Amino acid sequence: MRIELHGGGFAHVEASSIEIDGDELVFVADHGEDMARHPIRLVSRVVLPDDASGQVDDRAYSVEAIRQDHPQAYARWESADESALLAMADAGMTPDEIGRILGRQPGGISSRLAKLRGVGSDASTQVRFG
Known part of the structure; x- marks a missing residue:
């Protein structure tokens, strides 16, 4: 299945069911x-396979293609990367700048920062850089 995130990000997941755990x-x-x-508030929709083969049309998304520009896209976050992310964001760097350094997409940078800082689903709460 394909998970579509607000802001245009995607993730392909080999899963057979979806559960809710708190806000995820x-x-x-x-x-x-x-x-x-994935935090519920960041997911715009989930695209289920179209047929019994379990295949989802993935022409719009390829991890390999995205990793050409962002080598660490969709990789698990290590604690050292999370620490570096927080330090760079606190120093006022933008998601684009941080993404270039960490090899990740700007949306992944913003999403991880939101998770680390415990940003709630309240529309008035925003992730701040700097």
Whole structure:
């Protein structure tokens, strides 16, 4: 299935079910492993496979293609990267600047910063850089 995020980001996940854990959608594989977690407020929609083959039309999305420009896109975050992210954001760097350094997409930078700073779903709460 394909997870579409507000702001235009996508993620492909090999999952057979979706669960809700607090304020997150949890995408679970047949064997019970959590394959991905996304804050509900960041997900615009989930595209389910069109047919019994389980295939989703992925012409608009390819991790390999995105990683040509952003080598760490969709990779797990290490604690050192999270610390660097917080330090760079506190220093006033933009998501584009941080993304170039960490090899990630600007949307991934903003999303991770929101998670680390515990930004709620209240529309008046925004992630601040600097």
